[in-house]
Amino acid sequence: MPTADEAGRPISPAHQPARLNALEAAVRSRTDLRPDLGIVLGSGLGGLADDLEEPVAMPFAELPGWPVATAPGHAGRLLLGRLAGVPVALLQGRLHVYEGNDPGLVVQPVLLFRRVGARAVVLTNAAGGVNPDYRPGTLMLIADHLNLTGRTPLLGRNADAIGARFQDLVDAWSPRLRAQLRAAAEAEGVVLEEGVYAGLLGPQYETPAEIRMLRTFGADAVGMSTVLECIAARWAGLDVCGVSLITNAGAGYTGQPLTHEEVLAAAAEAGPRLTRVIRRFVAEFAANPAG
Numbered sequence: 001m002p003t004a005d006e007a008g009r010p011i012s013p014a015h016q017p018a019r020l021n022a023l024e025a026a027v028r029s030r031t032d033l034r035p036d037l038g039i040v041l042g043s044g045l046g047g048l049a050d051d052l053e054e055p056v057a058m059p060f061a062e063l064p065g066w067p068v069a070t071a072p073g074h075a076g077r078l079l080l081g082r083l084a085g086v087p088v089a090l091l092q093g094r095l096h097v098y099e100g101n102d103p104g105l106v107v108q109p110v111l112l113f114r115r116v117g118a119r120a121v122v123l124t125n126a127a128g129g130v131n132p133d134y135r136p137g138t139l140m141l142i143a144d145h146l147n148l149t150g151r152t153p154l155l156g157r158n159a160d161a162i163g164a165r166f167q168d169l170v171d172a173w174s175p176r177l178r179a180q181l182r183a184a185a186e187a188e189g190v191v192l193e194e195g196v197y198a199g200l201l202g203p204q205y206e207t208p209a210e211i212r213m214l215r216t217f218g219a220d221a222v223g224m225s226t227v228l229e230c231i232a233a234r235w236a237g238l239d240v241c242g243v244s245l246i247t248n249a250g251a252g253y254t255g256q257p258l259t260h261e262e263v264l265a266a267a268a269e270a271g272p273r274l275t276r277v278i279r280r281f282v283a284e285f286a287a288n289p290a291g
């Protein structure tokens, strides 16, 4: 298990193939399952892991080069199993840059999804509402993002075997998968808004002035994850979709301070609704092999 300093050591794209070889071998020593889909579970959304059939769970400590996840509400496990009968990989407890992890490490889970067979990834997160209409408990389909972290997982020498040097991000959030998520939500009777997710470094929450700035930038939600994972997933050829669970009004809207406890409580309350949508989406995904 790397120390905090090792977790922060720069990992360029060119380093990823060798690291993925070791990670793939660690997974294959435990299971032959080839997931169709990878799913990243955000803060408080780990409940989907309880639905996994015949799960094989690998704590991060068993995965070469991965640190123990430290964010409260994040368990720190990779799971392979079946959801609604469909082979999937779940990341329960993602890695964040604000924990001191290099962007190249933060995106290894999605690159590993690809390595072990996934064609698509679902990214979920807890987020603050920048759109004043998005109350706590709102589910927002991610239509596009603003990467305001100032970081990228693609810095340094490229690995052409994984993806191109200059990655296109038009339609990075797959219109086809978004339509499938909308259909799944409708079938479950769950309201799904749609908007732009702004990814910041954190770990401090925003100032009210920053929330106003994000609104003029076109953001609907703000969080501290997801955007680097999307970039790396597109680079590696995965189709990407995702949903933000709005856990709180953006800083300054209510006059009250923001707390991590309120974020976790709102995620726990609305999490089961999102879980239903994702279960339905996964079942339909398998029924649609072209996707």
Ligand code: HPA
Pocket: 126, 127, 128, 129, 205, 206, 222, 223, 224, 247, 248, 249, 250, 251, 258, 263
């Ligand atoms: N800001 C940033 N990240 C978040 C928030 C927020 O208001 N809520 C949950 N994650």
